[in-house]
Amino acid sequence: MKKLGKQDLLLMYRNLVRTRKFDELNIRMATEGKLLTFYHSCQGHEAIGVGACTGLRKDDYLYPHHRGHGLSYAIAKGVNPRECIAEHLGRATGWGGGITGFHTCVPEFGILGVGATIGSGFVLSVGFALAAKKRGEGQITIMFTGDGGIQRGQFHEAANMASVWKLPVVWVVENNQMAWFTPYRDTSAVEDIATLAASYNMPGEIVDGMDVLAVHTAVQKAVERARSGEGPSLIECKTYRYRSHSEGRPDVSHYLPRSKEEIAKWKERDPVKLFEEKLLKEKVLTKALIQKISQECDAEAEEAETFGFESPFPDPSNLSKMVYAP
């Protein structure tokens, strides 16, 4: 595993901050009624995408989770997040061309597209990995989903197929313990999702999803396993959803308000703060640098907002030409 240097750590930190700032921008735009569709905040989840996608090859395939509509993953892979903002504003410069208002597709960075039915990324990612294996150039596929996504049959079929064919794929489950209004503990027969890996003869690991380095280390191990032809892995990142399922929705568990104490407890281990404190202690970061990064990210978000609003809408006369490829 490549050891992370100071620059890598700083980049990871910056990407955590960028993710948070862009998420806040999305929330503000949603609150102001400017988004053209729903928004699912990724606050609390940032370390997973950033930790997992740092160090991937540009041609590795990536299937992001819906939280932040792909922010942390794409940012860590090198995509300019202003495309996310533009997408949410339905603009032609968005990373899905503004056609859906939230789908992510950046083929140059290995993001081939997503579906909007939760968990269907399992089977699509098997296809990406199958192509990669056939091509034989060492590409791997990483796919993110939630504790809800794992409950779909797609997981079972995909995991078995990928294991039998030793496909280069890493599945990262962001277990925030809620699927929409329903708590994981009331809809799952087992406490840890990592347990499920045994049914497919693949490694299943539990990781602290608030710790960006822990995520990075676990994922890198799985990535190496995948690249060397040994097959798929399942990584469960324990995390927490700070906000309601999507902006404007009630924040309940079943039908009662979620526990404020529990949210507060998780926020004590906020992934951005946690890493910041660590890097401060290790003197990789300074207070001044933190402020500088924060300001730069604010500026970037501001610029992205302007970019979004100034971008044109897609040309509707193109729609009918996009149903079938020539």
Add this chain to the structure above:
Amino acid sequence: MKKLGKQDLLLMYRNLVRTRKFDELNIRMATEGKLLTFYHSCQGHEAIGVGACTGLRKDDYLYPHHRGHGLSYAIAKGVNPRECIAEHLGRATGWGGGITGFHTCVPEFGILGVGATIGSGFVLSVGFALAAKKRGEGQITIMFTGDGGIQRGQFHEAANMASVWKLPVVWVVENNQMAWFTPYRDTSAVEDIATLAASYNMPGEIVDGMDVLAVHTAVQKAVERARSGEGPSLIECKTYRYRSHSEGRPDVSHYLPRSKEEIAKWKERDPVKLFEEKLLKEKVLTKALIQKISQECDAEAEEAETFGFESPFPDPSNLSKMVYAP
């Protein structure tokens, strides 16, 4: 668990023989071109249905496997198998009324109907079990499938849901190591299907599927667990398919002929013979009784054939009235 008396053992033996004889009748009719659709022989599998369904309550729900198109299960539950023959001849007296030529439905015996997509019984049986639990009269549901069926996503979703809701259901997997032309070992990440139970926090047991008493014992344990509200169980019966997937199809593994030696080896532990020898040794059976039972079953099969051929076809003018219930 109720201890089996001599009469029970004799009945089980008779039901094994009946299953075999009726299977042979189906095969002969298929070979003679008299069946109106396909036939999937259950030779080699008989002990599973007979062992598992002996001792069930009449109002327990039963979802049979497709082999024998339900023979061993229904027979052990008390259904007259001539309805199977009539169904295969497309007659109104068949156990699906001759509408499909192979679907089994005998509501008085808890057989509510089947689907023809493999593995979909998993989710239907969750529904039966949910109804039973709500009704609170101690009914359980038993559902049979193959090593192929377990590979569908329906299994994963059903197993998790049934476990979370502690539904009274027993899933019996008849692992004959082939799904159509494809060997289990080449399409599964784990050697034993029972392994999968751990993902759902339910018992998973491996049973010798050629031994009718072993099957009976394991299933009865699971049935008791289900009846007492402790939830689902998974039982893997190791067995073997003697014949090709369905009559008239090539008998290959991938695309090469299946090993004759392997088939012969399994036939040495034929479930009917095995139980016969045991009962002979224990003096429950005598040579004379064996012959008597054999003759009686032959006569029953013959009668069933006549019954089938003499039964009327369904009235086609009823079809349009059967699309919607009044």
Add this chain to the structure above:
Amino acid sequence: MKELSYWNAISEAIAEEMKRDETVFVIGENVQESPFLVTKGLVQQFGPDRVMDAPLSELAIAGATVGAAMAGYRPICDLTFADFIYCAADEVLMKAAQQYFSHNAKVNVPCVFLGVAGAGFGNGPEHSRIPAAMVMNNPGLKLVMPSTPYDAKGLMKAAIRDNNPVCFFFHKKCMPMKQEIPDEEYIIPLGVADVKRVGSDVTVVATSYMVHLALEAAKNLEDIISVEVIDLRSLVPLDIDAIITSVKKTGRVVVVDEDTECCGVAAEIGQQIMERAFDYLDAPVARVCAANMPIAGAAMEKYVIPQLAQVQNAIEAAAGSGFSA
């Protein structure tokens, strides 16, 4: 009489039926809080055993619905978005539809598949369909698509009491609509269309939210064209007699339906009109439907989904040149 919103009319119908019949229960994802409100409040009244928050498992949810219905219960399965019928097509379109027929009418499947349907919020191609034609193309299923609170309540009660699987697609854009609802119980039988506006020049056959578009278009055109608006309310059974009666009067028809045009609801209705009233038609049956493409989201949605102007234009075209202002 009391004023109820569309969603509240639906939830009231469900509550009444749950009270009346212990075999009725609700199963689905997040049905206790109910993101689309139609089962909100039920858990407080009936408890979590009858308002069951399920895992994120559409196959199991829909399959358990079919199984429980076969075993004597009357489940109401919330698919959340109607689009998620794709995620359990084997269970809904095949098993629910066919179990009764395949087994010689021995075991029926009384259940309701609820789905919030349609466009209007830019939610994109996987959250905006009204998969009506897919349901109609699979006989054995009934299909209800109410346009008003009053209809929604009466039809929901009929759907729950029906002895067959009924898809009940309620429209996102109807959610806030309010209407006076009688205090006494009422049921609207499936298969009876409602003439929402009487007219004599052009018949508009509409479904779900499109009824409101049709009514608006009719109003806008009232000085020049007398438009009759038929709200089908249920698509299976289809009240073809009501359509034909109107067509015989007007000779000109526009079908307005939000489902995808190709092999959609409007094609079936157009064809049936041609088969039964060819000699009465003064012009071809016109259709206004979702364009033949996925339902784009965000700002592009309106270029795929029928808009008022299209409906109006189609009515004017059907009426013919004699009617233009």
Add this chain to the structure above:
Amino acid sequence: MKELSYWNAISEAIAEEMKRDETVFVIGENVQESPFLVTKGLVQQFGPDRVMDAPLSELAIAGATVGAAMAGYRPICDLTFADFIYCAADEVLMKAAQQYFSHNAKVNVPCVFLGVAGAGFGNGPEHSRIPAAMVMNNPGLKLVMPSTPYDAKGLMKAAIRDNNPVCFFFHKKCMPMKQEIPDEEYIIPLGVADVKRVGSDVTVVATSYMVHLALEAAKNLEDIISVEVIDLRSLVPLDIDAIITSVKKTGRVVVVDEDTECCGVAAEIGQQIMERAFDYLDAPVARVCAANMPIAGAAMEKYVIPQLAQVQNAIEAAAGSGFSA
């Protein structure tokens, strides 16, 4: 020239394309032995990595197909029975259909979904559908349904080379049919109908095996009615121009399609004819389709599926009284 059966023509097309293009591969259940023969023999030629026997997992098979296509390959996914599209509807009808559009035409999905389709062997409601309308109702998918060995080969090659997901439904009853096949390579572009019999009184638009029923009916009636038989070959794209040209000549149309009638293929074609050639129609477009019920099996199948007599009667009725013998 050599004589090939329908299935052999299909497998030859696949073999040729696999040889020509290394990105083409086959994935599905039992594709090495191939119960319906269309991929039989390929594993011996191309090895198990390109003819992949998959687990009994339709979601994963179809999903992997879509994913591999997005990632630059050209998978041929064998669904076995076309009915099993229900078992992977999210993957086939939603993902395959929409990925290209949803992502602004950045990533396309070149793949083929093979399915053996139709009735004729009494296999019952879950093994006898031709789910054509469900495919057509989901834009983004193409749909091919060949009726002859010659067409099957040329269309299969076009389907594999197409840059879109193509459902290729081949009919059980066509399997043993044989025809002379040229030695040289040929491709039949999708979207071009074939007039299989020229006539002037009645146009019969037919699909798949129904083409043969139509030709037989035409022959039986040839002394009294001159029947033109159009074999659509592909349904998406639909060669509506060919249909309209014929309709303008005959003014009378029967659409014969084996899919379920309600919201089926024939309704769409009927409606399109009405929209484009209303003034040319001397009689309503008639349709002969599977009855609106599940496809019964065994001896009951023939009461659901179009039979020769029905086709003949419909042609006679369309021709009108002037033509009866």
